[in-house]
Amino acid sequence: MAKPFYITTAIHYVNDVPHIGHMYENIAADVIARHRRRMGDDVFFLTGTDEHGQKVERSAAKEGILPIELADRVVAEHHRLWKTLNISNDDFIRTTEGRHRIGVYELIKRIQERMPDDIYLGSHSGWYCQSEETFIPDNQVKDKKDESGHPVEQTTETNYFFKLSRYTEPLLRHYRDNPGFVYPQTRLNEVVAFVEQGLKDLSISRTSVKWGIPFPGNPDHVIYVWMDALTNYISALGFGEGQHARFDQYWPADIHLVGKDIVRFHAVYWPAFLMSAGLPLPKRVVGHGWWLRDNQKISKSLGNIVRPNEIIDRFGTDPFRYFVMRDMVFGQDQNYSDESFITRYNGDLAKGLGNALSRTLKMAETYFEGRTPPVPCNDNELKTTAEQIIPEYLKAMDELAFHRALESAWRLVSAVDRYIVTREPWKHFKEKGADEALSRVLWNCLEALRIVCVMIAPVMPATASNALTRIGDGPEAIGSDALQWGRLANGATLRGGDGLFPVIDAAKYLEKNMDEITPPLETTQAASPDVAKISIDQFMQTDLRVGEVRSAERVPKSKKLIRMMIFTGDGERQIVAGIGTKYTPEELVGRKVIIVANLQPATLMGVESNGMVLAASIDGEPSLLSVDPSVPAGTKVK
Ligand code: MSP
Numbered sequence: 001m002a003k004p005f006y007i008t009t010a011i012h013y014v015n016d017v018p019h020i021g022h023m024y025e026n027i028a029a030d031v032i033a034r035h036r037r038r039m040g041d042d043v044f045f046l047t048g049t050d051e052h053g054q055k056v057e058r059s060a061a062k063e064g065i066l067p068i069e070l071a072d073r074v075v076a077e078h079h080r081l082w083k084t085l086n087i088s089n090d091d092f093i094r095t096t097e098g099r100h101r102i103g104v105y106e107l108i109k110r111i112q113e114r115m116p117d118d119i120y121l122g123s124h125s126g127w128y129c130q131s132e133e134t135f136i137p138d139n140q141v142k143d144k145k146d147e148s149g150h151p152v153e154q155t156t157e158t159n160y161f162f163k164l165s166r167y168t169e170p171l172l173r174h175y176r177d178n179p180g181f182v183y184p185q186t187r188l189n190e191v192v193a194f195v196e197q198g199l200k201d202l203s204i205s206r207t208s209v210k211w212g213i214p215f216p217g218n219p220d221h222v223i224y225v226w227m228d229a230l231t232n233y234i235s236a237l238g239f240g241e242g243q244h245a246r247f248d249q250y251w252p253a254d255i256h257l258v259g260k261d262i263v264r265f266h267a268v269y270w271p272a273f274l275m276s277a278g279l280p281l282p283k284r285v286v287g288h289g290w291w292l293r294d295n296q297k298i299s300k301s302l303g304n305i306v307r308p309n310e311i312i313d314r315f316g317t318d319p320f321r322y323f324v325m326r327d328m329v330f331g332q333d334q335n336y337s338d339e340s341f342i343t344r345y346n347g348d349l350a351k352g353l354g355n356a357l358s359r360t361l362k363m364a365e366t367y368f369e370g371r372t373p374p375v376p377c378n379d380n381e382l383k384t385t386a387e388q389i390i391p392e393y394l395k396a397m398d399e400l401a402f403h404r405a406l407e408s409a410w411r412l413v414s415a416v417d418r419y420i421v422t423r424e425p426w427k428h429f430k431e432k433g434a435d436e437a438l439s440r441v442l443w444n445c446l447e448a449l450r451i452v453c454v455m456i457a458p459v460m461p462a463t464a465s466n467a468l469t470r471i472g473d474g475p476e477a478i479g480s481d482a483l484q485w486g487r488l489a490n491g492a493t494l495r496g497g498d499g500l501f502p503v504i505d506a507a508k509y510l511e512k513n514m515d516e517i518t519p520p521l522e523t524t525q526a527a528s529p530d531v532a533k534i535s536i537d538q539f540m541q542t543d544l545r546v547g548e549v550r551s552a553e554r555v556p557k558s559k560k561l562i563r564m565m566i567f568t569g570d571g572e573r574q575i576v577a578g579i580g581t582k583y584t585p586e587e588l589v590g591r592k593v594i595i596v597a598n599l600q601p602a603t604l605m606g607v608e609s610n611g612m613v614l615a616a617s618i619d620g621e622p623s624l625l626s627v628d629p630s631v632p633a634g635t636k637v638k
Helices: 020-038 054-063 067-084 098-114 164-177 185-196 225-230 245-250 260-277 309-315 317-327 338-367 381-398 402-423 425-432 436-456 461-471 506-517 536-540
Strands: 004-009 042-050 091-094 119-129 134-136 152-162 218-223 255-259 285-288 291-293 544-554 561-567 572-578 592-596 602-604 607-609 615-618 621-624
Touching (some): 004 020, 004 245, 020 042, 020 255, 020 291, 020 317, 042 067, 042 225, 054 067, 067 091, 091 098, 098 119, 098 260, 152 218, 152 260, 164 260, 218 225, 225 260, 309 317, 309 338, 317 338, 317 461, 338 402, 338 425, 338 461, 338 506, 381 402, 381 436, 402 425, 402 436, 436 461
Parallel strands (some): 004 042, 004 255, 042 091, 255 285
Antiparallel strands (some): 119 134, 119 152, 544 561, 544 592, 561 572, 602 607, 615 621
16 A cells, blocks of 8 residues: 655745745645655645734735635635646645634644643733744844844733643653654754753733634634644644544654744644644654845845746746756755846756757657667666666655755766767768667667656656657656666657757846846836936935954855954944855955945844945955045945
8 A cells, every 4th residue: 555645835824925935845845745656655745824813914904805805815826826836735724714723623622631731821921023923032132123123022911821841851852762853954953952941831822813713712812823823734634523534544744844944833832732632743844945035035024025927937837846946955045046047947958958858859850760769778878877876866855855866867968968979879870870779879868868857757747748758758657667777668759849948048038037027125116217316315315434344254054144343433333244255254354345334234144234235246246345445444435
């Protein structure tokens, strides 16, 4: 019997339509789901929407509509987008559905029955962050802001609490006994460090919010949005509804795939609730990195949303899926830019795979009358390369190292290119005609490319089917047994057709499309030249000053960010700048720079930046603006 494999994404908030970060998460889960399916597992893949809470309540009120109307509208967008992106989810859960509420009530009931004092009524005062809908510990609050810069306010509430403190030791034991519970290791270390500090009880109800699931037995309270949301993973399986068939089959989940920002909720709160209710814990919580724009997390609240819809419309779903899976090292952060998309598109797809396929097909069609060559070959360097690459590819897929898996597929593409160049089939055909030797050469190329198509199938499903049909194999032949040398039939019909990925003129495309596709800020609008001009008074509002770098160091885990202490005449201030690819900290110390002194503080990778260092950017390479070293620090620039 097929092994059940249950994979979930986070359920996404409905106060906005998805951006690239959400798209990435669903594509990555889809790649895993498709891969497991073709390896023979009985996959259940769940995604959905998190629809309760203050943010949705407020966004709806702003529009003068009911929260459910807003949710319905955004959910429709989700469905459209997941269809466009070819996401093969088996179910879609909304936290406003009846089946979800039943699951939440069942979870609370089991906790109350099994551990009667795990849920109690208590009162709590502290810094509350409305944006995050959570209390923030005192040591994470500075100038009435949390670490991400969201405003916080002193609040007292009487709430239901969950005795999270009781689970400090059981959780630490669980991490020790199951070191793969949180992946990658860095995320596990963070979770362990957090729990080792000792857990505080968690407030699990709100009276200030109306849009939510009423607390059982006390409808003045609604259930805390995270307790509500996390339960989706079991409510979607019918937990609490008399019949548990799906729950019995698929729970515990094999992978909860979530962004690194919410690993804690999944690896601390969620297992604690489940332990309390006497339910099995998920096998793995996997935290992926963030898509960044200018080194900041892409998000609605930062206003740097990237919705690559134009890219998808223009180039299709598969190139976009390929790009996000290839460009991001799974688990780490990655900066998004249209340039990097175009570079990968032209390099890997148009000139790489697309070109190898079309030249091979063209030769095979011409020399062998539109059919796969009649003589196969079982002893050649392409076979050796393929057989070396396939286990590496499978290992990378198991380790969720998708960039590495794709890299290995492209090693086979390059091997085909080299093989064609050294064998010169066109010369052979001219001199000796379509003989057995030529048949072997072209059959080898087609066979290697068939294997590449099988490798890329989870990431580019439509491209793989299309290319496999052209090569003369069935579009469905993507199972694990298809990753074996020698499967390509002889004499099957080839269907060359147009190139899969036409090369595009990158400079022209970017010049024409960049601003429309990826406005750096949500508020940036194309303005007519007259409107774009500013008055001298407006310019004077920007406080530009000369500063002297007194110390500098790299921000941990960042390739680009450098944290500097800059003297501005009357004191030092901390500024973080994305200049680390060009400058070393050592060469910055003592240098005079121009800074914007009156910018609102921002937090970059957890480090506060008070101002900005000016630099010109040449193809993304920063070049610092400087002044004559004799100008004293603090001098105004105008
Ligand atoms: N609703 C909660 C999750 C509840 S799960 C029980 C939530 N929603 S979210 O819409 O803010 O985020 C959904 C997922 O998208 C999260 O896993 C989050 O980490 C991910 N991303 C949001 N912005 C992201 C990037 N910029 N980059 C990559 N993924 C990020 O959190």
